[in-house]
Amino acid sequence: MEKDPxxxxxRLSPEGQELSPVIYRHLHPxxxxxxxxxMAESRPYRATGYVCGSFRKPISRCLGPDEPR
Amino acid sequence: xxxxxxQSALESTTEEVMDWLEALGGRCVRLNGDDIEGRAxxxxxxxxxxxxxxxxxxGFELPLAEVGAVWFRRWLYxxxxxxxxxxxxxxxxxxxxxxxxxxxxxxxRRLSDFIYSRFDHLPWLSHPxxxxxxxxxxxxxxxxxxxxxxxxxxxxxxxxxxxxxxERGTVITKPIGEVDAFVEGEVSHFLFTTALxxxxxxxxxxxxxxxxxxxxxDKVYELRxxxxxxxxxxxxxxxxxxxxxxxxxxxxxxxxxxRNVPYRLAPELAARLRALMDDLGLETGSIDLMVARDGREVxxxxxxxxxxxxxxxxxxxxxxxxxxxxxxxxxxDGKRP
Amino acid sequence: MIPEAGGGGExxxxxxxxxxxVKGARRSTLCDVQRGSFQFIPNGLYEILTEHAGKTAxxxxxxxxxxxxxxxxxxxxxxLRHEFGFxxxxxxxxxxxxxxxxxxxxxxxxxxxxDARSDHDYARILAELDDLGCKALEVxxxxxxxxxxxxxxxEAARYGxxxxxxxxxxxxxxxxxxxxxxxxxxxxxxxxxxxxSAPEARRLPPSRTGVVVEYRTERIDSPSxxxxxxxxxxxxxxxxxxxxxxxxxxxxxxxxxxxxxxxxNCPSMARSFGNLRETSLHSALAHRDFAALxxxxxxxxxxxxxxxxxxxxxxxxxxLKDERDLYSKPxxxxxxxxxxxxxxxxxxxxxxxxxxxAPE
Numbered sequence: 001m002e003k004d005p006x007x008x009x010x011r012l013s014p015e016g017q018e019l020s021p022v023i024y025r026h027l028h029p030x031x032x033x034x035x036x037x038x039m040a041e042s043r044p045y046r047a048t049g050y051v052c053g054s055f056r057k058p059i060s061r062c063l064g065p066d067e068p069r
Numbered sequence: 070x071x072x073x074x075x076q077s078a079l080e081s082t083t084e085e086v087m088d089w090l091e092a093l094g095g096r097c098v099r100l101n102g103d104d105i106e107g108r109a110x111x112x113x114x115x116x117x118x119x120x121x122x123x124x125x126x127x128g129f130e131l132p133l134a135e136v137g138a139v140w141f142r143r144w145l146y147x148x149x150x151x152x153x154x155x156x157x158x159x160x161x162x163x164x165x166x167x168x169x170x171x172x173x174x175x176x177x178r179r180l181s182d183f184i185y186s187r188f189d190h191l192p193w194l195s196h197p198x199x200x201x202x203x204x205x206x207x208x209x210x211x212x213x214x215x216x217x218x219x220x221x222x223x224x225x226x227x228x229x230x231x232x233x234x235x236e237r238g239t240v241i242t243k244p245i246g247e248v249d250a251f252v253e254g255e256v257s258h259f260l261f262t263t264a265l266x267x268x269x270x271x272x273x274x275x276x277x278x279x280x281x282x283x284x285x286x287d288k289v290y291e292l293r294x295x296x297x298x299x300x301x302x303x304x305x306x307x308x309x310x311x312x313x314x315x316x317x318x319x320x321x322x323x324x325x326x327x328r329n330v331p332y333r334l335a336p337e338l339a340a341r342l343r344a345l346m347d348d349l350g351l352e353t354g355s356i357d358l359m360v361a362r363d364g365r366e367v368x369x370x371x372x373x374x375x376x377x378x379x380x381x382x383x384x385x386x387x388x389x390x391x392x393x394x395x396x397x398x399x400x401x402d403g404k405r406p
Numbered sequence: 407m408i409p410e411a412g413g414g415g416e417x418x419x420x421x422x423x424x425x426x427x428v429k430g431a432r433r434s435t436l437c438d439v440q441r442g443s444f445q446f447i448p449n450g451l452y453e454i455l456t457e458h459a460g461k462t463a464x465x466x467x468x469x470x471x472x473x474x475x476x477x478x479x480x481x482x483x484x485x486l487r488h489e490f491g492f493x494x495x496x497x498x499x500x501x502x503x504x505x506x507x508x509x510x511x512x513x514x515x516x517x518x519x520x521d522a523r524s525d526h527d528y529a530r531i532l533a534e535l536d537d538l539g540c541k542a543l544e545v546x547x548x549x550x551x552x553x554x555x556x557x558x559x560x561e562a563a564r565y566g567x568x569x570x571x572x573x574x575x576x577x578x579x580x581x582x583x584x585x586x587x588x589x590x591x592x593x594x595x596x597x598x599x600x601x602x603s604a605p606e607a608r609r610l611p612p613s614r615t616g617v618v619v620e621y622r623t624e625r626i627d628s629p630s631x632x633x634x635x636x637x638x639x640x641x642x643x644x645x646x647x648x649x650x651x652x653x654x655x656x657x658x659x660x661x662x663x664x665x666x667x668x669x670x671n672c673p674s675m676a677r678s679f680g681n682l683r684e685t686s687l688h689s690a691l692a693h694r695d696f697a698a699l700x701x702x703x704x705x706x707x708x709x710x711x712x713x714x715x716x717x718x719x720x721x722x723x724x725x726l727k728d729e730r731d732l733y734s735k736p737x738x739x740x741x742x743x744x745x746x747x748x749x750x751x752x753x754x755x756x757x758x759x760x761x762x763x764a765p766e
Contacts, residue, residue, distance in 0.1 A: 022280035026263040040594040049078020054597040055542035065636040092510035
């Protein structure tokens with residue numbers, strides 16, 4: 001199945017392997033997502049990682065359809 | 070004034086609840102876990118029979134004396150000292166490093182517990198005392214409450230696993246505790262639920278570290294149910310059609326997301342779940358179930374301090390508002406003699 | 407695909423709640439608000455999905471006297487293939503989506519116009535927007551913009567409550583791709599940068615954080631450029647779909663400050679609620695007529711009420727087909743739902759960049 005021959009389990013020492021539950025043999029390596037979250041600081045929220053993102057709809061619509069926004 | 074215990078990054082749900090609190094005429098103050106690691110000025114003084122706790126951030130003192138209710142949302146996912154090298158490269162071996170780390174973790178935990186205790190006399194939503202549920206204990210209680218649960222085995226013996234597999238069919242393995250991931254630079258190794266074939270089982274040593282196995286439920290869809298003060302807000306997740314998400318829906322397919330739709334719990338199921346939540350003393354939590362092909366609703370687990378944004382958003386349940394309203398109600402109730 | 411019979415009899419066909427049919431005069435859309443796309447469906451299928459919801463395939467066929475059995479099978483196969491629906495044993499357990507829209511912010515979005523003569527107190531404007539809970543701001547500079555000006559605005563927003571800033575700015579010598587990429591990297595709130603009046607059109611590859619910087623040759627030199635309606639501006643998304651049920655998708659909870667400091671619903675609206683010199687955003691918002699247009703939704707607007715795009719399309723109340731009729735359709739909309747045609751080839755949308763399912 002998903003047992004990855006190069007997986008983390010193979011890199012454990014003999015003792016490490018002995019102490020690991022069965023699920024460690026089936027770890028799922030995932031590359032962290034290519035797009036990084038946009039974050040800012042927000043003092044009203046006392047947040048250093050205030051998650052930013054596009055507003056869900058266009059706020060104004062000045063641009064024509066040739067190169068749609 | 071609602072005190073929100075959170076962390077300072079990646080908490081958009083916390084911020085939405087704060088927006089609602091303000092819109093509903095409430096006030097809130099937020100204390101983040103990283104504040105005790107130096108992000109805010111901490112001062113606790115006991116002198117002459119008087120005690121005072123203070124946090125000062127951004128040039129002003131947080132008005133902790135005005136707090137009427139507490140929401141425990143999160144605190145510290147990872148402590149700063151767990152992420153850095155505590156010793157200079159030449160200064161010691163990794164056992165010493167581990168000793169230092171262990172003690173700093175303990176100190177941090179003690180301080181956190183102390184801070185929570187300053188607000189013990191107030192109403193809380195999700196007190197951390199209740200947030201460390203034991204999965205195995207919960208399964209037992211769920212069965213007692215009349216819920217269907219998957220046959221579960223925790224064992225160190227390959228033979229026991231073989232017998233279990235022979236009785237129960239396809240078997241999955243998952244952590245005894247929470248799903249987690251081991252971060253290694255750009256790659257994270259996730260502990261997702263995994264199905265085990267007979268070949269995998271045969272290749273195991275005769276004895277291994279204690280591991281959890283369950284019969285794999287032949288599911289049609291899954292349920293993620295957010296429970297809040299007596300009410301259920303359920304969502305069905307259709308993860309079966311996608312090979313990537315079939316065994317663990319957390320292996321999100323971002324190109325073609327699973328269908329997530331509102332769901333109405335049958336009254337009998339709701340009653341049993343309510344009984345279980347009462348038995349566990351929980352006022353809120355995210356409950357995971359699977360609906361099997363034969364129609365059984367199989368209980369899996371509860372996360373008492375879970376994400377509810379993933380249910381609120383697709384189903385338009387406005388849970389952020391409901392949490393804000395509950396917090397304000399709790400504050401009012403707490404004030405009554 | 408043979409459906410599995412559950413506890414009782416035959417399963418019924420059920421749409422997923424996030425797949426919502428919307429009827430138009432000539433054809434309908436099936437709006438997938440979860441995956442952000444739509445498909446055209448014939449009105450016959452709309453009828454099946456609404457009037458005959460909760461029925462088995464056999465029952466649906468019988469309802470049409472078995473005259474359309476083959477078409478019905480094709481429809482169901484189409485719906486299943488796109489994962490718009492499923493065979494359901496227990497339709498009572500799958501309620502429709504509640505399309506109630508609510509937001510805690512008194513103002514969700516704002517436009518700030520700037521030209522060569524503007525004299526805005528950015529710190530004050532951003533502070534007042536923060537007080538109103540504003541989440542998203544679009545800044546429109548009609549002139550060739552100095553980088554310092556943009557920086558001043560962004561600095562004023564640096565610690566506030568905004569989650570998104572869109573910049574639409576006139577080309578200037580300082581606005582090189584590198585300078586703009588740098589600006590976006592330093593200010594996480596920037597969602598997009600469009601440089602208008604540029605000598606040539608260019609779209610830079612998205613940054614690591616997904617920010618798109620684009621150069622367009624169009625001249626955007628006044629608010630009158632706004633109000634355009636075309637599929638490039640369609641949004642298929644639960645929150646806006648819900649908002650559109652009862653509210654005006656452009657003006658709802660919007661406030662604007664034009665280049666002269668006048669406070670309006672949007673810079674293209676005639677009525678001013680005061681100038682920033684004497685009036686605060688808060689007091690303008692408190693004026694009893696400020697929100698008068700917020701509840702005019704597409705179902706109240708002539709022609710739009712019969713259009714299959716009405717919950718995907720952002721409305722415009724500033725530039726109307728008939729200036730004397732507040733309920734007439736936007737003047738810049740070239741679509742006719744009664745013929746399902748766009749007015750002219752020039753106004754027909756270009757193939758690239760259209761959301762899945764848009765007309766050819």
